[in-house]
Amino acid sequence: MRLLSIFALLFLISILLHGGLKEWNVPEPLDEHAEHDMEEVADAGPVQAEQEDFSSLIFSQPYPVRHFDFEQEDIFSIIEIEIKNLIVGRNDDSFKTKNHLCAVGYEFPRQGKKKGFVKKEVVVYWREAKMLYRWMGGDPKAAAQDFYNARSLMYSRSIPLDPDRDMIGVEGKKNGDGFDDYTERAEKVVADCKMHGKVYEIEPFRPPPRGFKIPEGGGHRPHPPATPPTPVTPASSPLV
Numbered sequence: 001m002r003l004l005s006i007f008a009l010l011f012l013i014s015i016l017l018h019g020g021l022k023e024w025n026v027p028e029p030l031d032e033h034a035e036h037d038m039e040e041v042a043d044a045g046p047v048q049a050e051q052e053d054f055s056s057l058i059f060s061q062p063y064p065v066r067h068f069d070f071e072q073e074d075i076f077s078i079i080e081i082e083i084k085n086l087i088v089g090r091n092d093d094s095f096k097t098k099n100h101l102c103a104v105g106y107e108f109p110r111q112g113k114k115k116g117f118v119k120k121e122v123v124v125y126w127r128e129a130k131m132l133y134r135w136m137g138g139d140p141k142a143a144a145q146d147f148y149n150a151r152s153l154m155y156s157r158s159i160p161l162d163p164d165r166d167m168i169g170v171e172g173k174k175n176g177d178g179f180d181d182y183t184e185r186a187e188k189v190v191a192d193c194k195m196h197g198k199v200y201e202i203e204p205f206r207p208p209p210r211g212f213k214i215p216e217g218g219g220h221r222p223h224p225p226a227t228p229p230t231p232v233t234p235a236s237s238p239l240v
Contacts, residue, residue: 054106057192058123058132058159058185062109067196070105070122075137079103082138082153083124083200088207089154090129096204100127102190103135104197124153125190132159132186147208159186 054064070076083101087094101124108119124133134157143150161183 056185057189058134058182059106062111064106065109066107068105068107068120070103070120071198073105073120073137074140076105076120076122076135078138078140078143078150079122079124079153080200080202081143081147081150082135083202084205084207085148085151086124086126086133086154087202089151094128095207097128098204099202101125101200101202102127102193102197103200104189104193123189123193125193130161132161132189133157134159148210161186161190 051065052067057063071079083099084095087099103122103124105120105122108121110118120137122135122137124135125131126133133153135153136156138150138152159182
């Protein structure tokens with residue numbers, strides 16, 4: 001019996017020397033704090049970028065959630081034509097001098113039943129006129145037919161930055177909104193535009209002639225006279 005025990009011991013030693021036994025890799029237990037941290041990460045979900053805060057700008061709630069590249073959007077792609085019509089519409093020969101403008105796009109959260117609709121607008125700052133314009137976009141097809149059809153920017157909501165102008169009725173100047181000086185909010189939009197928007201320098205230009213075509217919304221077509229007009233002699237003809 002003793003001999004058998006000796007032989008068994010020698011056999012085990014031989015196996016160990018020749019690497020016959022495999023090592024057991026037992027994983028070390030995780031630290032309790034590490035397990036807790038991993039659970040918190042799993043519960044937190046995907047990491048999201050920090051949302052920008054636009055509450056100090058000119059907008060009422062709901063505030064925008066991000067900027068967007070408006071030049072890639074169809075309804076904002078004609079911004080340079082819209083800007084030129086804005087300059088021409090001032091009726092003070094502003095188109096004869098160089099003008100500086102800045103535009104920045106804002107995207108708003110989805111609202112109500114229109115889950116597929118995302119509200120977007122572009123705020124345009126015109127330095128020479130000291131004005132902000134809140135633009136909802138124009139019609140590129142109409143603009144392609146006639147230069148003067150691109151006038152949606154000219155008729156959009158405007159915000160004067162000149163402190164001497166009357167600010168009554170300007171959106172955002174309401175009781176309880178926390179901003180008595182609405183000009184301060186507008187100036188913050190200008191700063192945001194310089195940081196995140198696009199600058200447009202419009203060189204002096206000559207507006208295209210209207211010709212015989214009346215732009216849409218540009219007034220009523222005159223009715224033909226009931227009786228032919230009396231011929232005018234060449235001597236009294238007015239200058240054209």
